[in-house]
Amino acid sequence: MCGILLPMKPQVELTAKQEKVLKFIRERVGENLPPTIREIAGEMGFASTGTVRDYLAALQRKGYLKRENNKSRGIALIGSIAAGEPKLAYEDIEGYVEIARENTFALKVKGESMIDAGIMDGDIAVIRKQKTADNGDIIAALLDNNEVTLKRLKTGGGKPFLEAANKKYPPIHKEFSIIGKLVNIVRKY
Amino acid sequence: MCGILLPMKPQVELTAKQEKVLKFIRERVGENLPPTIREIAGEMGFASTGTVRDYLAALQRKGYLKRENNKSRGIALIGSIAAGEPKLAYEDIEGYVEIARENTFALKVKGESMIDAGIMDGDIAVIRKQKTADNGDIIAALLDNNEVTLKRLKTGGGKPFLEAANKKYPPIHKEFSIIGKLVNIVRKY
DNA sequence: TTGACACCCACACAAATGTGTGGTATACTC
DNA sequence: GAGTATACCACACATTTGTGTGGGTGTCAA
Known part of the structure; x- marks a missing residue:
C-alpha cells in the first residue's frame, strides 16, 4: 500500500x-x-x-x-x-523539506532514460557541484560533445562508465567528467 | 537524453x-x-x-x-x-522552482504502489488540501479504516475509485474521501 | 446536592527571551 | 592607516511569556 x-x-x-x-x-x-x-x-x-x-x-x-x-x-x-x-x-508531516541550496544548480530532466529510478521527463534535478562521486551515485556528467546528462555512475573494476535506469538505454562508455551529484528531485503536478 | x-x-x-x-x-x-x-x-x-x-x-x-x-x-x-x-x-531556468505551500501539507510516501508514476518509497508528497479532484489526479485519500493513501482518482462512469500506479496492486473500490491533491514530489538523495 | 466539566475573568509573579550598549582581538582590503 | 568583516565577551534592561492563585457562570449526570 x-x-x-x-x-x-x-x-x-x-x-x-x-x-x-x-x-x-x-x-x-x-x-x-x-x-x-x-x-x-x-x-x-x-x-x-x-x-x-x-x-x-x-x-x-x-x-x-x-x-x-x-x-x-x-x-x-x-x-x-x-x-x-x-x-x-x-x-x-515533515516540518520542512530541505532542498539543497549551497553549491548547487538545477536542471530540468529531459527524456526517460532514468525512469526506473523514478526520475521522469520534466522533473527538476538539483545537483551539488563536485568532481568525484561514489559507485552507484546518480550524477550529472559532462560528455565530450558538451552534452550534460544525468546517469548512474558505475566504478566497478575497470574504467568508470555511465548507466541509464531504463533497459532501453545502453550504458555509456564514452569519456565524461563529473559535474556534480544528484541531491534532490522536485516534481510539479 | x-x-x-x-x-x-x-x-x-x-x-x-x-x-x-x-x-x-x-x-x-x-x-x-x-x-x-x-x-x-x-x-x-x-x-x-x-x-x-x-x-x-x-x-x-x-x-x-x-x-x-x-x-x-x-x-x-x-x-x-x-x-x-x-x-x-x-x-x-525560469527563475526558481516553486513548491506549493499555501494550504498544503507534506507526507512521506510508504510503499511502492505508485512507482509507475515515478513516486517512490520515501518520497515527500506535497498535498494541497481540497475536497474534490478530477479524473486522473493523484490524490491523498482517507479510507474508512482511517488509513491515508496516495492513489490516482478514477471517476469514469460509475462510482469513483482509486487506482494504484503499479500493476501488482489492484484498484480500491472501498469507501474513501478526498483529503487533497498531489502538487509536488520532493526526493532526497 | 455534590461533583465534574466546560467556559470565562483578573491579577501578580517569575522565568524566559530579545535587545542595547559597550568592550576585545584578528584578519583582510583599499 | 581607515574601513570592514569575523569572532568573541560582559552586563543591564525591557518585553514577552509561562505560571500561580483566586474568582465566577452554567450544564449535566450521579
Missing part, C-alpha cells in the same frame, strides 16, 4: 470551541511556529491567559497535544486522524 | 562557524521549534547572547534567514519549504 505515516488512535471528542483552539494551533504549527498562550488568547478573543490554560489542559488531557514546561511556544501536536473529518497529523 | 540547462544563483559564502550555527537552526526548525538566542549560545558554547546576535545578523544579511522582532523563537529559514512558510526556492 502506498500508505503514509499517520498514527491512529481512538479520539476523544472535542467541543466546538476546543476544536477551534486546536485548529488555530495547527495552523501556527504548520507555519512552523507554535503560538504563545497570549497569541491564542488574542486570536480567540479571550481576556485572560487563564482561559487559554484551561483549553490547553483540556486538549492535553484528551491527547491532542503535549507541552513542555517553562518553554516559550512549547506546544507540540500529537498526530491523529478522526473518522469522517480528516484531521491531519502534523506531527508526521 | 537527460539534459541541459541551468543557471543557479551563486550563494553567498558562509564561514564554517556560520554554517554550524545555520545547521543547528535547521535542525531545530525541522523539529518544529526554532531555537532561542540562548539555546543557540548554549549549543555553540558561546558565553554571550551578543555573539549569537552577530551570527544571526550575518546569516540574515547573507539571505539565509529572516527574523521577527521581539518575538520569541522568531527565526524563519529561507530556502526551504516550511509548510506554510512563504518563500522557497532556488533558481532554475
